[in-house]
Each structure stands twice: as structure tokens, then as C-alpha cells.
Amino acid sequence: MTPQNLEDSKRPYELGKRLEQMDQSRAAILRAAREQLESRGYTQLTMSTLAAESGVTRQTVHNLFGTKAAVLEALFDLIALDGGMEKMREAMTQPTAQAMLERFVEVFCHFWASNRLLLRRIHGIGAIDPEFGAVIEARNQRRLGAATRVVSRIGGPGDVAHKAAALTALTSFEFFDALAQNSVDEPAATAVVLDLARKVLSNPLQETNLPPHPSKSGK
Amino acid sequence: MTPQNLEDSKRPYELGKRLEQMDQSRAAILRAAREQLESRGYTQLTMSTLAAESGVTRQTVHNLFGTKAAVLEALFDLIALDGGMEKMREAMTQPTAQAMLERFVEVFCHFWASNRLLLRRIHGIGAIDPEFGAVIEARNQRRLGAATRVVSRIGGPGDVAHKAAALTALTSFEFFDALAQNSVDEPAATAVVLDLARKVLSNPLQETNLPPHPSKSGK
DNA sequence: ATTTAGTTTTACATATTGTCAAATTAAAAA
DNA sequence: TTTTTAATTTGACAATATGTAAAACTAAAT
Numbered sequence: 262m263t264p265q266n267l268e269d270s271k272r273p274y275e276l277g278k279r280l281e282q283m284d285q286s287r288a289a290i291l292r293a294a295r296e297q298l299e300s301r302g303y304t305q306l307t308m309s310t311l312a313a314e315s316g317v318t319r320q321t322v323h324n325l326f327g328t329k330a331a332v333l334e335a336l337f338d339l340i341a342l343d344g345g346m347e348k349m350r351e352a353m354t355q356p357t358a359q360a361m362l363e364r365f366v367e368v369f370c371h372f373w374a375s376n377r378l379l380l381r382r383i384h385g386i387g388a389i390d391p392e393f394g395a396v397i398e399a400r401n402q403r404r405l406g407a408a409t410r411v412v413s414r415i416g417g418p419g420d421v422a423h424k425a426a427a428l429t430a431l432t433s434f435e436f437f438d439a440l441a442q443n444s445v446d447e448p449a450a451t452a453v454v455l456d457l458a459r460k461v462l463s464n465p466l467q468e469t470n471l472p473p474h475p476s477k478s479g480k
Numbered sequence: 481m482t483p484q485n486l487e488d489s490k491r492p493y494e495l496g497k498r499l500e501q502m503d504q505s506r507a508a509i510l511r512a513a514r515e516q517l518e519s520r521g522y523t524q525l526t527m528s529t530l531a532a533e534s535g536v537t538r539q540t541v542h543n544l545f546g547t548k549a550a551v552l553e554a555l556f557d558l559i560a561l562d563g564g565m566e567k568m569r570e571a572m573t574q575p576t577a578q579a580m581l582e583r584f585v586e587v588f589c590h591f592w593a594s595n596r597l598l599l600r601r602i603h604g605i606g607a608i609d610p611e612f613g614a615v616i617e618a619r620n621q622r623r624l625g626a627a628t629r630v631v632s633r634i635g636g637p638g639d640v641a642h643k644a645a646a647l648t649a650l651t652s653f654e655f656f657d658a659l660a661q662n663s664v665d666e667p668a669a670t671a672v673v674l675d676l677a678r679k680v681l682s683n684p685l686q687e688t689n690l691p692p693h694p695s696k697s698g699k
Numbered sequence: 700a701t702t703t704a705g706t707t708t709t710a711c712a713t714a715t716t717g718t719c720a721a722a723t724t725a726a727a728a729a
Numbered sequence: 730t731t732t733t734t735a736a737t738t739t740g741a742c743a744a745t746a747t748g749t750a751a752a753a754c755t756a757a758a759t
């Protein structure tokens with residue numbers, strides 16, 4: 262019953278050029294997935310429309326990816342790869358703590374801005390589907406880890422975990438998206454995030470920045 | 481052809497007690513919708529499971545609400561109503577600007593905290609479905625309007641629209657949810673939001689809070 | 700020329716939404 | 730109490746969408 266049996270033996274076969282074509286199909290499908298996800302939304306994107314726009318059969322989409330969820334996960338992985346997430350390493354190795362924070366904020370804000378509509382959909386899927394949500398949350402936890410290192414590096418008073426949570430929230434896609442929703446362009450939004458991040462990390466919680474609770478004493 | 485025709489005339493009929501039962505069914509369906517949306521997510525919530533758990537027929541769910549989207553919109557309206565959104569009026573009529581800001585932040589943070597998981601799902605639906613997204617965005621625009629009034633009331637330097645956008649993002653559900661995700665409880669998260677809001681509204685953009693760009697000069 | 704393996708075609712099973720009409724039932728009106 | 734009304738149920742149906750399976754087809758490798 263070994264593979265060398267006369268009956269079962271198969272001539273060796275390298276996919277070669279066929280692999281390229283498969284990769285092209287995969288790429289075309291992911292491109293179509295991105296377009297349709299952005300323009301039509303999640304429920305309107307179907308395996309059929311995906312196949313039609315990418316020039317293959319619906320069955321081929323299933324062969325190459327398996328399920329609709331797998332297509333979206335592949336798309337998610339793709340933008341994270343060529344979207345510049347490898348710049349994180351460069352950010353985390355800055356010489357000074359402030360430069361580290363600055364690059365940290367810039368890297369994420371630029372990534373959010375570059376894929377805003379798509380990420381809104383993908384994160385939305387994570388919000389409505391617990392299973393997919395775990396994938397998103399895993400990435401958020403990695404950002405939390407990086408944020409914790411930034412906070413530790415900067416030092417200062419206050420609880421590290423608490424400040425890291427705040428920094429993570431400030432650098433979340435959702436916060437950036439909310440900022441950009443109201444006519445704040447990428448540089449301006451990035452500046453706001455960076456400004457707030459510095460304020461969070463410099464002082465613990467300065468509630469005395471302005472009159473604390475002026476509820477009784479009118480101005 | 482008037483209603484008084486012998487053929488077409490109908491005996492007057494008040495629904496009375498039947499209306500109560502319809503309301504109970506409606507309430508039971510919305511309760512089931514909330515539970516299933518939170519526990520199973522959007523796609524796992526079906527008209528069938530909804531009907532089963534609320535003790536009516538699938539057809540009745542359709543009779544009472546129309547479509548699945550309509551059920552969720554009704555649920556969205558419900559939590560907004562009895563969820564305490566009427567407290568907004570009280571917040572906007574505070575005597576001092578600072579009290580107004582404080583109540584503004586507190587009202588929203590408390591609302592987000594009281595319906596966190598449910599709102600994550602509902603906002604997620606808005607993110608994946610452009611049509612439903614418009615409903616969410618309409619509410620965000622109302623918050624932006626209120627934020628603009630708060631910002632104007634507080635005054636100070638800087639662009640009102642810009643600061644209002646920042647305040648709106650800080651008081652967004654998504655930002656609160658991101659904060660609360662990492663072990664920050666409601667009071668702490670509210671304090672963070674309020675603190676950041678004060679900082680945003682007090683100074684325009686104080687980039688000189690810390691050494692500006694210490695990229696070349698080491699510490 | 701033969702073999703291999705991806706693609707297509709075709710068919711099928713399942714699940715879900717949404718609609719429709721007749722039978723049923725509980726409440727209102729007489 | 731009897732009749733009438735309207736909501737609920739029951740049963741059926743159409744339309745989509747996902748996912749699987751197998752045979753025919755085809756392009757590439759041998």
C-alpha cells in the first residue's frame with residue numbers, strides 16, 4: 262500500500278505555471294471582494310457576484326478559498342500585509358520614547374486611513390459575528406501589547422495598564438474612523454490622536470485642568 | 481361605494497384586549513431579539529429562532545414587524561427610548577458650560593455601558609450594511625450637533641467644528657467600547673473620556689506639551 | 700502522446716427570507 | 730348567547746444563498 266505501488270504510482274507533477282494562474286484568480290477574487298464589500302456591503306457581496314466579477318466560476322471560488330468567511334479573512338490578511346503593518350517594527354525601535362509614540366500613532370492612523378471603508382466593513386463583521394470578532398480582537402490585543410511597551414518606555418506616573426488601554430482606544434480604527442467621519446482629514450486626525458495620546462501619557466488624570474465641578478457656583 | 485353601503489358595512493370593532501396581547505408579543509420578540517443578537521450574533525439570529533423563543537409563529541413576527549431589518553430597527557429605537565436618551569435635554573440645559581460638558585459625557589458613556597454588547601452588534605450592522613448605516617449615522621449627526629453646542633458654549637481658541645468633531649469621536653460608542661474592552665470599567669472609562677474631552681476643548685492643539693519632535697536630539 | 704490536476708458544468712441538499720391564502724381562534728359587538 | 734371581526738396559525742410556495750459532490754473539460758507538465 263505504499264505510494265510506490267504499481268497501481269497507485271503517479272507521475273510527478275509540478276504545478277508551475279498553473280500556480281501562477283491560481284494566484285491570479287485568487288488575486289482577482291480578493292480584488293472583487295474588496296470592491297464589492299466597499300460598495301455594496303457584506304450581505305450584498307455573494308459568492309456568485311464575486312465569481313462573476315473576477316472571471317471564474319462560483320465553484321472555483323469555493324475551491325480556492327472554501328467559504329465566504331475565508332475569503333474575507335484572506336482579504337483581511339492581505340491588507341494587513343501589504344498595508345504597511347511591518348512598519349510597526351520600525352516604530353517600536355525608535356531611539357526615543359516620544360519618537361516611538363509618534364511613529365506608533367502615525368503607523369496606525371495611516372493604515373486606518375488607507376483602508377477606511379474596507380476596515381469599517383471588516384470590523385463590522387467582527388462586531389456582528391462572535392467568531393470573526395475573535396480574529397479582530399486578537400489584533401487589538403497585539404496593538405495593546407505594543408501600546409503597553411510604548412507606555413512603559415515613556416514612564417511617568419499612573420497605572421501602565423490603564424494608560425495602555427487608553428492609548429489602544431485612541432489608536433483604534435473606530436476612533437480614527439469616527440474622527441474622519443466629520444470632515445477631519447488624515448493629517449488632522451492623526452494630529453488629534455497624537456495630541457490626545459501625549460496628554461494621556463504625560464499626566465495621570467488631571468481633573469484640575471479646569472474648574473473641577475462648577476455645578477453650584479456659577480461663573 | 482360609501483362605508484355605509486349595505487354590502488360593505490362592517491360592525492365597529494375595537495381591538496381592546498387584543499392590542500395588549502399584540503404589544504406583549506412585540507415585546508417578547510424584541511426581548512428575544514436582544515438576547516439572541518447578544519449571544520449568537522446577527523447571522524445566527526433568524527426569524528425562526530426569534531419566533532420560537534418568543535412563543536409565536538414565524539409568520540406572526542412578519543406580521544408584527546415586516547422584515548428582519550425592521551425588528552432590529554424597532555429594537556434600536558426601544559433602547560434609545562427607555563435607555564435614557566431623554567436625559568440629553570437635562571444635560572444640554574446645565575447652568576455652566578463645564579457642567580454641560582460633564583453631563584454630556586456622562587449621559588452617553590452611561591448609555592453605551594448599559595447596552596454595550598447590543599450596541600456593538602447594532603453598530604456593526606450599520607458598518608456592514610450601507611442602508612442601516614444611514615440610520616446610525618443620523619444619530620451620530622445629532623450627537624455632533626449637541627457636541628457643537630457644547631463646544632460653542634465653552635468657547636476658547638481653536639476651530640469649533642474641529643473641536644466638535646473630536647468631542648463627537650471621544651463620546652462615540654466605538655471609543656467607549658474600545659476603552660471598556662481592556663478592563664476599564666464604566667466609571668474609569670467615563671473619567672478618561674471626560675478628561676480627554678476637557679483637554680481637547682481647553683487648548684487648541686498643544687503639541688509643545690512635551691518635547692515636540694525629539695527624533696534627532698537624544699534625551 | 701499521456702498523465703495530472705485545476706476549472707467548469709451540472710446537480711443537489713440545506714437554510715433563510717419573504718409572501719400568500721385558507722383555517723383557526725379569541726375577543727368585540729349585537 | 731350568537732354573530733362578527735381581525736389577529737394568529739397552518740401550510741405552501743418562490744426566490745436566494747451557501748456549501749458539497751461528481752463527471753466532463755482543459756491546460757499544463759511529463
